[in-house]
Amino acid sequence: MDVAVVGAGVIGLTSALRLAEAGLRPLVIERGDPGREASWAAAGILGAQSESHGAGPFFELCLRSRALYGELAGHLLDRTGIDVGYQRCGVLHLAHDDDRAAVLREVHAWQVGRGLRSELLEQVPGHPRARLGVFMPDDGQVDTRALLEALRSAVVSRGAQILRARVVRVVHEDGRLAAVETESQSIPTGLCVVAxxxxxxxxxxxxxxxxxxxxxxxxAYAPPPVPWKSVVYAGKGYAVPRKNGPLLVGATQEEAGFDKSTTAEGLAALRAIAATLSDDLALATPSDQWAGLRPATADGLPIIGFSARSVIAATGHYRNGILLAPATAEAVVDLVAGRPRQDLRDFDPGRFAPDD
Ligand SMILES: Cc1cc2nc3c(=O)[nH]c(=O)nc-3n(C[C@H](O)[C@H](O)[C@H](O)COP(=O)(O)OP(=O)(O)OC[C@H]3O[C@@H](n4cnc5c(N)ncnc54)[C@H](O)[C@@H]3O)c2cc1C
Structure with missing residues (x-):
């Protein structure tokens, strides 16, 4: 083993896969079942344009990652036989009032100015209550649970090990990384990725x-009450139609510590989102409810870079970790090689370090 990867979510597993393909031998250390936390809970929207807050390095990272998805999905299918449900199905944003319509017109204008595909719809077929729509045809989705299973399988087939243990600390000796310590053992390593x-x-x-x-x-609604093929955003949420599967509706955003229980309030909020999206959804009864914990940061940006000697942090992906996994894994491999191709300065781990 020459690199310890802490965490087998989408970020840790994608990083481990790419590190193995770059010739390293990763040991993934996961305290629970691989891929059962935030990555399992996610909707799987690949929303580089639809989740964007404007131009800059974060937007470029999102676009880069979206562009890498087709290759990753094909690679996983070849290697594991698992179809991860990658679809460039497009994302439709609906405005139901003039204020939202004005915002969508602005988003459309700057994205077209940036050379991206975006369609302004003065009338939106199938959505009679909408004042306006913007369709982003190059955004898409992936089936997160299939993705995590495929990543786990691909990592193992590449010869990497997944150890079930909780990492307590990383240990430096004489200024060098010496080991990662779990609750029961010390594992010598010269390189560590915290994901x-x-x-x-x-x-x-x-x-x-x-x-x-x-x-x-x-x-989720199974069977889906509406025949949508694209992801649809309206009001405070979105709907994601899985191919030959349920329709997902998300998501709440709650500061609740590490509690990931589902609640009646959460269900009510999600049904309100569903009602905003469509009258047919307002009448339907959900078949499933779940929750996960997004890794958030104060500035909304991920943390990607060296946080300590020979320790790479790859975390804090908040609402976009599924989208950002391929570009993050690419950045991790580049950091190991000492040649980052993306501008990672905005994601520097040092920006949150406490003052001495
Ligand atoms: C409801 C919801 C909807 C979402 N929708 C989308 C979406 O549509 N598109 C999108 O791009 N993103 C979405 N996200 C965000 C996305 O899920 C996350 O950003 C992403 O999954 C983070 O991946 P991760 O690998 O960093 O974390 P996780 O998936 O949480 O994985 C971290 C892993 O580390 C393990 N671990 C933690 N501590 C230790 C330790 N000390 N030792 C060993 N193992 C440890 C955990 O057990 C876990 O398995 C959504 C999130 C939620 C909750």
Whole structure:
């Protein structure tokens, strides 16, 4: 083993896969079942344009990651036989009032100015209550649970090990990384990637500060009550139609510490989102409800870079970790090689380090 990866969520597993393909031998250390935390709970929207807040390095990272998805999905299918449900199905944003319509017109204008595809719809077929729509045809979705299973399988087939243990700390000796310590053993390593999601700041000695959990609850409708093919955003949420599967509606954003229970309030909020999206959804009864903890940071940006000697932090991806996994894994491999191709300065782990 020559690199320890802490956490087997989408970030840790994608990083481990790419590190293995770059010739390293990763050991993934996961305290629970692989891929069962935030990555399992996610809607799987690949919303580089639809989740964007404007131009800049974060937007470029999102676009880069979206562009890498087709290759990753094909690679996983070849390697594991698992179809991860990658679809460039497009994302439709609906405005139901003039204020939202004005915002959508602005988003459309700057994205077209940036050379991206976006369609302004003065009338939106199938959505009679909408004042306006903007369709982003190059955004898409992936089936997160299939993705996590495929990543786990691909990582193992590449010869990497997944050890079930909780990492307590990383240990430096004489200024060099010496080991990662779990609750029961010390594992010597010269390189470590901390991809422990919402728990990343709890790994002692890794110097990963500023990550906190934001709970997200979701519901699903099976069979789907509407025949949509694209992801649809309206009001405070969205709907994601899985191919030959349920329709997902999400998501709440709650500061609830590390509690990931589902609640009646969450269900009510999600049904209100569903009612905003469509009258047919307002009448339907959800068949499932679940929750997960997004790894959030104070500035909404991920943390990607060296946080301590020979320790790379890859975390804090908040609402976009599924989208950002391929570009983050690429950045991790580049950091190991000493040649980052993306501008990672905005994601520097040092920005949250406490003053001495
Ligand atoms: C409801 C909801 C909807 C979402 N929708 C989308 C979406 O549509 N598109 C999108 O791109 N993103 C979405 N996200 C965000 C996305 O899920 C996250 O950003 C992403 O999954 C984070 O991945 P991760 O690998 O960092 O964390 P996780 O998936 O949480 O994985 C971290 C892993 O580390 C393990 N771990 C923690 N501490 C330790 C330790 N000390 N030792 C060993 N293992 C440890 C955990 O057990 C866990 O398995 C959504 C999130 C939620 C909650």
């Amino acid at each position: 422990a999601g919402a728990w990343s700041s709890a790994v002692e000695g890794a110097n990963v500060h500023g990550v906190h959990p934001v709970k997200g609850q979701m519901i």
